[in-house]
Amino acid sequence: MNGFVCGVCGYVSIDGTAPDNCPVCKAPKSAFQEKDAIKTAEAEGPKEKHVPVIKVVKTCGLMGDGCTDIHVRIGDVAHPMESAHYIVWVDFYINKKWVERVHLSPDCSPAAAAHLKSTEGKLTVIEFCNLHGHWINEVDL
Ligand SMILES: [Fe+2]
Structure with a gap:
């Protein structure tokens, strides 16, 4: 699928536009x-x-x-977490608006969690693998 990708931090804008500034790293449009x-x-x-x-x-x-827990695991079969191949970060969005990034290292499990104030809406999760790029999934809260 298409998205506007930040060339600095890899954040993906999924609302069909490039933001004035990256919400993650503040890079310009x-x-x-x-x-x-x-x-x-x-x-x-x-x-x-x-x-x-x-x-x-x-x-x-x-x-x-008033808090919704989101638990994310990367892959039905757990993704490797080795220095040469691992999940670098996981981004969370509500209704296509970015809300949080969780950074991982090879010492982490391929998993992340968020505590969101939203109790309804469309939750999107995008993860970035250092070898295989961006992967997305969505659910309704
Ligand atoms: Fe991978």
Whole structure:
């Protein structure tokens, strides 16, 4: 699928426009390029390991009411986390608006979590693999 990709930090704008400034790294609009580079489940082989698997927990165990927990694991088959090949970050969006980035290292599991104030809307998750690029998945909260 198409998106405007920040040439500095890899953030993807998914609302059909390049922002004035990248919400993640503040790079200017000129740093963005439209690319057909965001892969969906159709691009994955039978041994899936890139598409974000999203679990929504409506009742947050930490913050209580009004907080929605999002648990993401990268791949039905867990993606490798080695220095040569790993998941670099995971971005969370509500209704196509970016809300959070979680940075990972090879010492992490291929997983991330977010505590969101939103209790409804469309949640999008994009992860970036250092070898295989951007992968997307979406669910309704
Ligand atoms: Fe990969």
